[in-house]
Amino acid sequence: MTPATNAPRTLPRTCPLCEAVCGLEITLDAQGHVTAVRGDKADPFSRGFICPKGATLGQLDEDPDRLTAPMIRDRATDTWRAASWAEAFGIIRERMPQVTGAYGNQSAGLYLGNPNAHTLAGALYVPILIRALATRNLFSASTADQMPKQVSSGLMFGDPLTVAVPDLDRTDYLLMLGANPLESNGSLCTAPDFPGRLKALQQRGGKFVVVDPRRTRTAKLADEHLFVRPGSDAYLLFGIVRTLFAEGLDTVRVPVRGLEQVRTAAAPFTPEVVAARTGVPAETVVRLARELAGAATAAVYARIGTCTAEFGTVTQWLVDVINVLTGNLDAPGGAMFANGAALGIVRTRAFRLGRWNSRVRGLPEAMGELPVATLADEILTPGDGRIRAMVTVAGNPVLSAPSGPRLADAFASLEFMVSVDRYLNETTRYADVILPPPRILQSPHYDFALLNFAVRNYARYSRPLLPLGADQLSESEIMARLALAITGQEAQPGVDPLAAVDEFVIAGTLHKAGMADRRGDLLGENSTEQRIDLMLRLGPYGEWAAEGGSRPQARRDDGVGTAAEVGAAETATEIGAADTAAEVGVAGEGTRGGLNLQVLLDNPHGLDLGPLRPRLPGLLLTASARVELAPEALLADVARLHERLGDDAPAMVLVGRRQLRSNNSWLHNVPPLVGGSNRCTLHIHPDDLNRLGLDGHAVVKSAAGALTVELEPTEDIMPGVVSLPHGWGHGDSEQTVARAHAGVNANALTDDSLVDAPSGNAVFNGVPVTLTPA
Ligand SMILES: Nc1nc2c(c(=O)[nH]1)N[C@H]1C(S)=C(S)[C@@H](COP(=O)(O)OP(=O)(O)OC[C@H]3O[C@@H](n4cnc5c(=O)[nH]c(N)nc54)[C@H](O)[C@@H]3O)O[C@H]1N2
Ligand SMILES: Nc1nc2c(c(=O)[nH]1)N[C@H]1C(S)=C(S)[C@@H](COP(=O)(O)OP(=O)(O)OC[C@H]3O[C@@H](n4cnc5c(=O)[nH]c(N)nc54)[C@H](O)[C@@H]3O)O[C@H]1N2
Ligand code: SF4
Ligand SMILES: [Mo]
Numbered sequence: 001m002t003p004a005t006n007a008p009r010t011l012p013r014t015c016p017l018c019e020a021v022c023g024l025e026i027t028l029d030a031q032g033h034v035t036a037v038r039g040d041k042a043d044p045f046s047r048g049f050i051c052p053k054g055a056t057l058g059q060l061d062e063d064p065d066r067l068t069a070p071m072i073r074d075r076a077t078d079t080w081r082a083a084s085w086a087e088a089f090g091i092i093r094e095r096m097p098q099v100t101g102a103y104g105n106q107s108a109g110l111y112l113g114n115p116n117a118h119t120l121a122g123a124l125y126v127p128i129l130i131r132a133l134a135t136r137n138l139f140s141a142s143t144a145d146q147m148p149k150q151v152s153s154g155l156m157f158g159d160p161l162t163v164a165v166p167d168l169d170r171t172d173y174l175l176m177l178g179a180n181p182l183e184s185n186g187s188l189c190t191a192p193d194f195p196g197r198l199k200a201l202q203q204r205g206g207k208f209v210v211v212d213p214r215r216t217r218t219a220k221l222a223d224e225h226l227f228v229r230p231g232s233d234a235y236l237l238f239g240i241v242r243t244l245f246a247e248g249l250d251t252v253r254v255p256v257r258g259l260e261q262v263r264t265a266a267a268p269f270t271p272e273v274v275a276a277r278t279g280v281p282a283e284t285v286v287r288l289a290r291e292l293a294g295a296a297t298a299a300v301y302a303r304i305g306t307c308t309a310e311f312g313t314v315t316q317w318l319v320d321v322i323n324v325l326t327g328n329l330d331a332p333g334g335a336m337f338a339n340g341a342a343l344g345i346v347r348t349r350a351f352r353l354g355r356w357n358s359r360v361r362g363l364p365e366a367m368g369e370l371p372v373a374t375l376a377d378e379i380l381t382p383g384d385g386r387i388r389a390m391v392t393v394a395g396n397p398v399l400s401a402p403s404g405p406r407l408a409d410a411f412a413s414l415e416f417m418v419s420v421d422r423y424l425n426e427t428t429r430y431a432d433v434i435l436p437p438p439r440i441l442q443s444p445h446y447d448f449a450l451l452n453f454a455v456r457n458y459a460r461y462s463r464p465l466l467p468l469g470a471d472q473l474s475e476s477e478i479m480a481r482l483a484l485a486i487t488g489q490e491a492q493p494g495v496d497p498l499a500a501v502d503e504f505v506i507a508g509t510l511h512k513a514g515m516a517d518r519r520g521d522l523l524g525e526n527s528t529e530q531r532i533d534l535m536l537r538l539g540p541y542g543e544w545a546a547e548g549g550s551r552p553q554a555r556r557d558d559g560v561g562t563a564a565e566v567g568a569a570e571t572a573t574e575i576g577a578a579d580t581a582a583e584v585g586v587a588g589e590g591t592r593g594g595l596n597l598q599v600l601l602d603n604p605h606g607l608d609l610g611p612l613r614p615r616l617p618g619l620l621l622t623a624s625a626r627v628e629l630a631p632e633a634l635l636a637d638v639a640r641l642h643e644r645l646g647d648d649a650p651a652m653v654l655v656g657r658r659q660l661r662s663n664n665s666w667l668h669n670v671p672p673l674v675g676g677s678n679r680c681t682l683h684i685h686p687d688d689l690n691r692l693g694l695d696g697h698a699v700v701k702s703a704a705g706a707l708t709v710e711l712e713p714t715e716d717i718m719p720g721v722v723s724l725p726h727g728w729g730h731g732d733s734e735q736t737v738a739r740a741h742a743g744v745n746a747n748a749l750t751d752d753s754l755v756d757a758p759s760g761n762a763v764f765n766g767v768p769v770t771l772t773p774a
Contacts, residue, residue, distance in 0.1 A: 034058025113395020158621025178305020231766030258630030297333025371760030680743025
């Protein structure tokens with residue numbers, strides 16, 4: 001049971017702050033205040049690892065500036081007051097239907113931020129909100145992040161959630177581009193203690209190479225670091241692909257289609273040609289190809305530095321092309337597919353891209369979402385289908401989306417806006433109503449999304465460590481009530497709206513699995529837990545795996561999908577609710593059966609489910625039942641990539657950087673996390689500093705905007721490149737600590753008119769800028 005606040009105690013709980021999913025041990029005093037946070041040594045996956053953010057989770061959770069009651073803004077005076085839940089939902093129930101009644105469903109927009117990939121509410125209850133809004137104007141942080149990887153995976157494997165991760169603990173050779181896991185702790189590669197895992201790779205005689213325009217902490221640990229010109233990774237990878245073919249080093253071990261088209265596409269990108277564009281010498285390109293092919297096992301891994309770039313999707317595609325050509329896709333020590341324990345969406349049809357397009361710029365839909373880079377256009381451009389009301393959930397796009405200040409103007413012009421958020425911040429300040437979730441430690445936790453991208457199969461469930469207060473709603477219940485309110489409905493007396501959602505999903509899922517009579521078997525102290533129990537039982541390690549939804553037939557049936565996806569528009573952020581379906585038959589392959597909620601409750605420090613196992617071809621959802629090595633949508637962009645070869649490189653370009661003690665925009669109010677090295681400065685090479693006659697501060701100008709920034713000269717960046725962290729710019733914030741360490745909004749410089757063509761993803765890296773003395 002969820003413990004009552006009574007005595008000092010130490011309890012295990014998963015850290016919800018980043019993709020490393022570390023197990024923590026949290027000590028609470030009798031009043032429920034956090035007195036200590038340590039890494040959980042008994043967790044078989046994270047084995048006691050913790051970072052400075054996890055260690056200060058208590059301070060974050062009890063931040064005096066966090067919102068503890070719903071807030072309502074008076075538009076006339078632009079002032080806020082605390083309100084009851086009844087009043088807050090009452091306003092939404094009145095105003096939202098007025099807007100959608102007058103202008104139609106498309107006049108409502110939804111933006112889902114990053115923490116939705118970490119919260120249970122984001123995974124299980126955001127789908128009901130999406131369904132209630134019934135709008136195509138659906139946006140998320142995914143298109144400022146990993147959408148290129150999902151699009152390339154969708155096109156190659158038939159499912160955008162079938163994302164290959166490096167088999168970190170077994171690989172002999174890792175080529176890592178545009179990632180800095182020593183500070184980020186890893187992404188689309190769930191690996192607690194990523195630094196320790198990299199050191200272990202080296203200790204067992206392996207090698208890892210980092211490609212980054214900055215000499216990061218990860219680059220310093222690496223056996224080799226290569227500077228690369230921002231935005232040019234696709235050229236580098238094509239140079240490797242071409243070399244693999246030219247030297248007969250290609251060893252394809254999985255069923256593929258399109259090998260000859262890839263060979264043809266790669267032909268123009270000789271090591272010499274790509275060297276000129278990337279800054280990586282031709283002989284190094286050749287050597288990388290030989291090393292990748294020659295290593296007993298090898299993996300290429302490319303993350304956000306390469307996603308948020310103009311050729312993001314082509315780059316992500318080439319990563320997996322190399323993994324295929326070197327025989328390392330789906331092989332131990334190579335790039336493999338995790339198998340999360342909770343069954344989610346059972347997809348039955350191959351991924352399709354661009355089923356519809358955005359109204360203003362005609363940008364393609366991907367996974368049911370439109371690019372956040374066109375959100376401001378959709379709000380500001382008059383015409384039918386214009387967005388006039390927004391809901392944001394756990395997002396701060398004014399600081400995180402390209403052309404952030406333009407988005408702020410757009411939000412200011414809305415007729416109505418609701419935000420679900422812990423803080424009154426740069427985005428939520430434009431809302432009419434803010435609905436705050438309770439404390440982190442009052443929320444249950446299961447990583448529905450991230451465990452599908454883990455380097456080991458693993459599961460861990462944490463019950464809330466503290467009960468809800470009388471005046472609090474769980475974030476799950478906020479979603480259920482919000483879904484009702486935006487459609488003008490009110491919870492019926494005596495009906496629990498959250499339980500009603502759960503019953504609907506449970507009944508549908510059981511029916512689909514032909515197990516309608518098993519409702520009474522589900523464990524859990526509430527309907528949310530019963531849903532989790534059902535997802536675990538039907539998942540690949542589950543008690544009911546052989547009987548229910550994860551039978552092979554589930555893949556081939558009528559395309560309706562399980563009720564676990566009821567209401568789930570197929571969004572990337574809903575990766576939470578979704579496992580890739582393909583769990584199919586895995587329970588029969590000697591994995592641990594019998595999993596249910598009780599097993600996880602009995603193992604509160606987490607349960608190891610073994611190393612990654614080969615999953616092809618069963619996982620493939622492509623019509624050809626092969627890996628599509630040369631998707632047409634990507635070959636079209638290769639033509640564009642080729643045309644760009646001749647372009648003059650801009651003299652100075654901007655890239656981002658993540659900081660160990662930040663988390664995008666929202667941890668800057670925790671005193672131990674700001675100051676010292678965690679400041680918003682522009683890294684610049686001393687040669688550039690001198691050449692441009694700069695000192696102290698400079699004005700940085702791009703096509704989108706200008707900022708005055710503090711300069712921090714460092715040899716650890718390529719000449720011709722400057723780097724500014726994102727998530728800062730808290731000058732007007734109500735968060736007192738953050739305001740004192742305000743910094744500037746890097747996304748005042750990034751340009752929402754630029755996107756990666758196939759995925760519509762934002763471009764944050766390689767932005768042309770000029771610098772002048774301040
Ligand atoms: N401490 C901390 N951890 C975080 C976050 C945080 O804000 N702070 N954010 C979380 C989130 S939301 C995510 S998505 C993950 C991201 O995790 P990572 O993908 O590891 O992200 P970064 O640390 O930003 O590393 C990206 C690297 O790409 C480099 N880069 C920039 N442009 C290029 C380019 O054109 N080519 C190449 N090859 N490299 C380039 C940058 O210099 C940078 O070192 O981190 C998560 N973890
Ligand atoms: N220039 C540049 N821009 C970038 C990036 C970059 O590398 N460079 N990285 C991009 C990436 S990878 C990402 S993921 C995006 C992030 O983009 P966003 O998700 O829009 O931004 P965050 O700063 O993560 O905002 C998270 C919000 O959620 C709130 N929050 C925290 N916990 C909870 C919770 O439990 N429930 C609710 N309801 N709210 C909560 C916080 O208060 C905050 O307002 O930024 C992108 N922007
Ligand atoms: S690495 Fe990530 S998950 Fe682990 S303690 Fe730090 S913030 Fe939490
Ligand atoms: Mo992200």
